Amino acid sequence: MQTSVISFHDRAQAALDDPTLKIAIDRTTGNAEKKRAAAVAAFPQFEAARDLGQRIKDHVVAHLDHYLLEFERNATASGAKVHWAATAEEASRIVVDLCKQANAKRVTRVKSMLGEEIGLPHALDEAGFERYETDLAEHIVQLAGDRPSHIIWPSMHRTREQVSALFKQSHQQPHSEETIEAMVESARRELRDKFLSADVAISGANFLLADTGATCTVTNEGNAELTTSPPRVHIVTAGIEKLVPSLSHAFAMLRLLVRSATGAEVTQYTTFHCGPRRPDDLDGPEEFHIVLVDNGRSKMLADASLREMLRCIRCGACMNHCVVFRQLGGHAYGGTYPGPMGAVLTPVLDGLEKSRDLAHACTLNGKCQEVCPVKIPLPTLLRGWRDRSWRDGLEPTTTRIGLGLFTFVASRPWLYRLGQGLALRAMRLFGRNGWISSMPGLGAWTRHRDFPVSETSSFMAQYQRRKGQSS
Structure with a gap:
């Protein structure tokens, strides 16, 4: 993953000059903010749940080596094959090689920001595979040749009117009624054959369970289940920080993730994958591979000023409440991850010299920390990047x-x-x-x-x- 060569200033200016983008952002983030507030108000134990979530993640980070080995041991015992990738390039290469070994032609993919981080869509396309994104929002992004602009709603930068025009241009049997339901049905018709004829399925994981070697995904569309069941091979890509000790810990984190991400009590589909299909299973893959990705996470673990960022469960609440993100949208940030969490992560992934502006694109009002379900001190981490940029002599002469x-x-x-x-x-x-x-x-x-x-x-x-x- 590379930060855009266009400067942050120019990307921000382009976003501010686009009135349609502001409409699209307001529709999504405004609704998300209201739904989260309602969900939290209806859950009096939310603050206690946040404290527990913070303790769980801090415990795992402090004992990451132990839980990684336990996960590998139990995943292997279930029949899965575990692969280790130190860099984004290595992770993509492993996935592409697995697809080639399976003699795959058609590959379906469930939304995964880790996949975007390691450049997997581009790598699959370059290798000549037929790649189909199966999340509705990622399907929109793929058809438009875009990049995701939000980690939960990747196509939030497009209005429903724009999506309607895109579907009419791209789908074989486009919708005839201008309703969301009709557009969803159009996408369903377009993707159904892709689900059933894919050779390899690629998904991410919201959590990795150390005590069983299982992976957990949460979705609202059901496409994850339909994507990962019919193909012969299922490949999971996940960052090493996704670990939790057990099923009970995963459910404790799910109570935080869902309310913070979509304002619901629980997602429509919560699925645990544990190894390939067994003789008495009705469906499932013949091969189950898990690619564990470092890509800078060990560096964050070793740096006390960044270690707390490894708590992040990728809910998107920080960006939904960020006054800067709500003016610019996600593409202005230039990297895979936008908003406050992206402003912290992108310098790790791409280097501070290329992304020093992101830490300055913050008012430090603290709203992101206030809504973070695992209490990551994002303003403090952003100030840390500002300090480091100054010490490293990266600030412009005019600023000095x-x-x-x-x-x-x-x-x-x-x-x-x-x-x-x-x-x-x-x-x-x-x-x-x-x-x-x-x-x-x-x-x-x-x-x-x-x-x-x-x-x-x-x-x-x-x-x-x-x-x-x-x-």
Whole structure:
């Protein structure tokens, strides 16, 4: 996975210039925020569940070597074949080789951000396989030649009107009614044959159960079950941090994942896969492979400033509540993972030099940490990347000069107050009806929205005045 060569500034500008994108983002994230709030309000034990989830993940991370070996031992005992991949390239190569060994022509894939992280769709296409994404949103992304823009709703950047036009252009039997139900039925007709005729199925895993060697997937469409049952070979790709000790721990995490991701109590389908088909099984694959992927996770484990990010269960709540993501969408972040969690992960995956802007694309308001089901201190981790970027000399010269000037002024109160007073007066000169639509120095802000006219005096001046009045 590579960060886009287009700068973050240019990607953000393109997103802000797209009014249709804002409509699509608001429809999805606004609904997700409301549903999550309702689900949490209906679950009084949610905070206690968060504490438990944090403890489970911290325990696994602290004993990751033990649980990895236990998982491998039990998965192998169930008949699965476990493969280890240190890098994204190695993981993709293993999957492609397994498909070739199976003499596969057609491959179906269940949505997996780990698959996107290791560049698997591109690798399968380059190897000449017929690849079909079976999640409705990923099907949309594939038809449009897009990249996922959200880890739960990959096609959230497209409105239903755009999807309708795409299906009419691409499907053999497109819908005739402009309803969501009709569009879903059109996708079902298009994909049904692909499900039943695939040679290899590839899925991700929400959790890996160490005590049984089973993998767990949660979906709302049922496509995971239909994808993974008919083919001869089932390949699971999963990050090594997905481990939980046992089934009971998995269900404790599921209570957090589902409410945080979609605002539901439970997903429609929660499926556990444990080894290939047995003689008395009615269906299932003849071969079951699990590819365990590191790709920077060991580096995070060894770095105390990043270790807490390994708790992440990929629910997407942080981005649904992020004021920046809700203005820009996911593609502006440039990497596989968008939003606050992506701003932390992308420098690990692609290097800080290529993605240092992401840590600065944050207001540090703390909403992401507030809604994180496993209490990851995302603002603290983002500040850590900012500090590291400064120490490594990656910040532009203009930024360093600007901060030097600010330090000079801020360390001299009389000069700071003088400059503040002049700025307040200047802002009022440009104000109209309480708003500033254009002003030198505020161009980046006022290009897309107005800036509120400042108060007539500074906060400290008002504070001192009110303090004097009350004494």
